[in-house]
Amino acid sequence: xxxxSRPCQPQSGGFSFENSRRNAVLEGNLSELGYSSPKxxxxxxxxxxxxxxxxxxxxxxxxxxxxxxxxxxxxxxxHYIAPNIYCCGAGVAADAEVTTQMMSSNVELxxxxxxxxxxxxxxxxxxxxxxxxxxxxxxxxxxxxxxDVTGAHLYSVYPxxxxxxxxxxxxxxxxxxxxxxFEDRFRPNMELEDAKQxxxxxxxxxxxxxxxxxxxxxxxxxxxxGVQYLRAYDQPAQKGKKEGQYKYKPGTTAVxxxxxxxxxxxxxxESVQLMDTQ
Amino acid sequence: xxxxxxxxxxxxLSSVSDMSPDWTTKEVSTGTTIMxxxxxxxxxxxxxxxxxxxxxxxxxxxxxxxxxxxRIFCCRSGSAADTQAIADIxxxxxxxHSIELDEAxxxxxxxNLFKASCYRYREELMAGIIVAGWDKRRGGQVYTVPVGGMLxxxxxxxxxxxxxxxxxxxDSNYKPNMTxxxxxxxxxxxxxxxxxxxxxxxxxxxxxxxxxxxxERQVILGNQLPKWSTA
Numbered sequence: 001x002x003x004x005s006r007p008c009q010p011q012s013g014g015f016s017f018e019n020s021r022r023n024a025v026l027e028g029n030l031s032e033l034g035y036s037s038p039k040x041x042x043x044x045x046x047x048x049x050x051x052x053x054x055x056x057x058x059x060x061x062x063x064x065x066x067x068x069x070x071x072x073x074x075x076x077x078x079h080y081i082a083p084n085i086y087c088c089g090a091g092v093a094a095d096a097e098v099t100t101q102m103m104s105s106n107v108e109l110x111x112x113x114x115x116x117x118x119x120x121x122x123x124x125x126x127x128x129x130x131x132x133x134x135x136x137x138x139x140x141x142x143x144x145x146x147x148d149v150t151g152a153h154l155y156s157v158y159p160x161x162x163x164x165x166x167x168x169x170x171x172x173x174x175x176x177x178x179x180x181x182f183e184d185r186f187r188p189n190m191e192l193e194d195a196k197q198x199x200x201x202x203x204x205x206x207x208x209x210x211x212x213x214x215x216x217x218x219x220x221x222x223x224x225x226g227v228q229y230l231r232a233y234d235q236p237a238q239k240g241k242k243e244g245q246y247k248y249k250p251g252t253t254a255v256x257x258x259x260x261x262x263x264x265x266x267x268x269x270e271s272v273q274l275m276d277t278q
Numbered sequence: 279x280x281x282x283x284x285x286x287x288x289x290x291l292s293s294v295s296d297m298s299p300d301w302t303t304k305e306v307s308t309g310t311t312i313m314x315x316x317x318x319x320x321x322x323x324x325x326x327x328x329x330x331x332x333x334x335x336x337x338x339x340x341x342x343x344x345x346x347x348x349r350i351f352c353c354r355s356g357s358a359a360d361t362q363a364i365a366d367i368x369x370x371x372x373x374x375h376s377i378e379l380d381e382a383x384x385x386x387x388x389x390n391l392f393k394a395s396c397y398r399y400r401e402e403l404m405a406g407i408i409v410a411g412w413d414k415r416r417g418g419q420v421y422t423v424p425v426g427g428m429l430x431x432x433x434x435x436x437x438x439x440x441x442x443x444x445x446x447x448x449d450s451n452y453k454p455n456m457t458x459x460x461x462x463x464x465x466x467x468x469x470x471x472x473x474x475x476x477x478x479x480x481x482x483x484x485x486x487x488x489x490x491x492x493x494e495r496q497v498i499l500g501n502q503l504p505k506w507s508t509a
Contacts, residue, residue: 010403132363135402136305156336162358164329176334254282 015137044212046174047077047088048202049143050186051167052195055152055223056145059199060088061174061207062232063214076231078220082107082118083227085146087221090172091159092139099140103127120146120153123173124163132161140170147222174206174213181205196221196233204236281334304332305357309478311440311469312353314410315452315461316433320489320503321410321418322461325353326440326473327481338481344493349371349488350388350411355438356425357404364395375419385411389421389429399429404436412488436468440476442466459485470503 026036044065049058060077063070079100081088087103089096101122109125111118123144131138133136136159145154156169168186170178181202190198206213217234220227309330314323325342328335342354344365349373354361368391375385389409396405409421422428422435436444436453447468456464466483473479483498 119282128359130364132359136359158306158331158359160305160334160357160359162329162362165341166337 015134034078042275044174044210044214045077045090045172046170046178046203046206046210046213047090047143047153047172048170048175048178048182048199048206049145049168050190050195050263051145051152051154051188052183052190052192054192054225055147056154057141057195057199058086058088058145058220058222060218061203061213062216062218063092063212065212070201071235074232075214076218078218078229080104081123081144082111082146083119084148084222085120085123085144086222086227087123087145088143088171090141095138096140096142099127099130099138100142102130119148119150120144120155121150124155124157127157128161128163130161131157131159132169136160143169145220145222147224151239152222168207170202172205172206174210174215177205177209178202192221200234204234207237224256282303292334292402306336306359307458309440309442309476310342310355310438311472311476311479312355312406312408312437313441313448313465314353314408314435315456315465316410316418316420316459317456317458319418320412320458320487321420322458322485322487323351323408323410324465324469324483324485326438326469327484329358329428330478335480340481341484343484343486345387345493346409347371347376347383347411348491349382349413349493350385350409351488351493352388352392352409353410353437355406355408357496360403360405361407364392364403364407367395368392382413384413384415385409385419386413386416386431389423389431393427393429396423396425398450400425400427403478408435408437410487410488412490412497414490418489438479440469440472440479441472444472444474447471452459458489462487466498467504467506470498473503 028201030037044063045061047060048103049056058078062074062077064072064075073182077088079089081087081100081104089100103126106126107118107123127142127144139159141159142157144157152166154165154169155165156171157163167188168182170182187200197221200217203217216232219230219233306329309328310326312325314321323343327338327340329337329340333421344352344354346352346365346369352365353384354365368388371391372383372388375387388411392407396403404425406425407423409423410419412418418434419431420433421431421438424437433454434448436448451464462485465485482500483503485496487494
């Protein structure tokens with residue numbers, strides 16, 4: 001029982017909360033002065049996935065935000081796990097990135113050990129067990145999708161370690177707009193082109209209706225035959241073209257008076273530094 | 279308690295910006311109404327299908343009736359992550375025990391395994407579980423393991439946030455020695471009342487009847503829910 005364990009034992013691994021109290025005090029002091037401490041970069045994000053006739057399609061936007069500033073206009077949120085399994089990541093950018101890389105490595109080792117191509121459910125189980133162990137401190141929400149020997153599967157995994165298995169899923173700050181597109185138009189066993197259009201529309205809904213999502217739509221189509229990674233499948237939010245010229249001709253503004261005041265400057269010191277141009 | 283203090287500070291540190299909705303930061307919970315009833319020859323269990331993160335419904339067709347063994351199920355309420363993790367652990371422990379015994383495990387054993395995990399880690403977990411099933415020693419049994427890790431056998435048990443609305447219904451409508459059909463009727467009626475009143479419960483009703491012959495599962499969709507008033 002945790003309460004009866006020795007409290008003075010140093011923590012061997014995992015997260016260290018020693019500075020939590022100090023950080024809370026600093027946060028309070030800074031906010032009094034009107035500043036805030038730097039936050040971990042979150043990917044804002046709209047990610048989505050559906051199961052269609054031949055497999056799964058994963059979609060994601062490409063904006064990474066640092067509070068209210070766009071840190072990366074074209075980041076990749078669909079990560080490779082195995083040749084037949086890909087994973088979209090939302091939440092804290094670093095957590096999602098590293099978690100998926102760890103899973104990719106574990107899955108490859110496991111696959112070599114079993115002598116079989118990996119199953120989507122294996123990835124999900126390893127992910128949720130790891131995230132549960134860290135009790136939600138690893139802030140990554142993931143959509144895992146792939147096609148294995150048992151068929152096409154789609155799972156969502158939450159930061160605290162819970163998972164859901166569904167035919168269509170959305171996550172991230174733009175999940176609300178995206179799920180409404182799916183709820184309206186999703187049907188089981190859709191054709192490829194319809195399914196691509198549907199996922200594209202769901203991500204576009206997130207891009208336009210959520211401030212944390214933007215830039216391009218990335219798609220990843222996984223079928224028995226293979227994987228098609230469509231980077232920048234659609235670019236709905238392109239910069240607008242300027243309609244006219246905003247430069248003014250010299251002489252547009254009339255000069256009323258002109259005063260010239262020469263500033264007397266004395267040379268105080270003169271030195272020559274040779275540049276090494278080798 | 280060092281662990282509890284640290285958690286409180288961590289929760290204060292993670293500030294919610296105005297732009298992200300609350301469901302991006304809240305933990306996933308199974309809100310829930312779950313119920314289990316014993317009858318002669320087995321048990322009937324039922325649950326709603328809503329999983330929420332704050333005010334957002336993360337999954338509207340959740341299956342909260344989780345098989346632990348061939349004739350033993352558990353109904354999960356509380357934190358989705360905690361209950362899924364505990365159910366996986368108990369499934370493993372019970373499976374191992376059953377192989378060692380070379381016999382089908384008892385429902386009481388499964389219930390005690392749940393209690394062991396829920397009580398040992400009671401400070402860290404938020405899990406309310408109803409264990410129900412059939413074994414050849416005692417027939418149909420329902421054991422409840424609420425938050426905190428108590429274990430008690432009851433002929434009828436309700437759990438989850440929506441259970442508060444149906445205690446009266448259950449107390450007045452349950453009679454001992456009901457048939458399977460009467461139990462199914464009671465459970466589906468009770469769940470639809472709770473789903474009507476509790477915001478964290480909703481979706482479809484999932485039912486299962488467990489007996490010596492096996493497990494029969496059914497789903498009652500939204501438009502087929504038992505109606506109680508036209509208001």
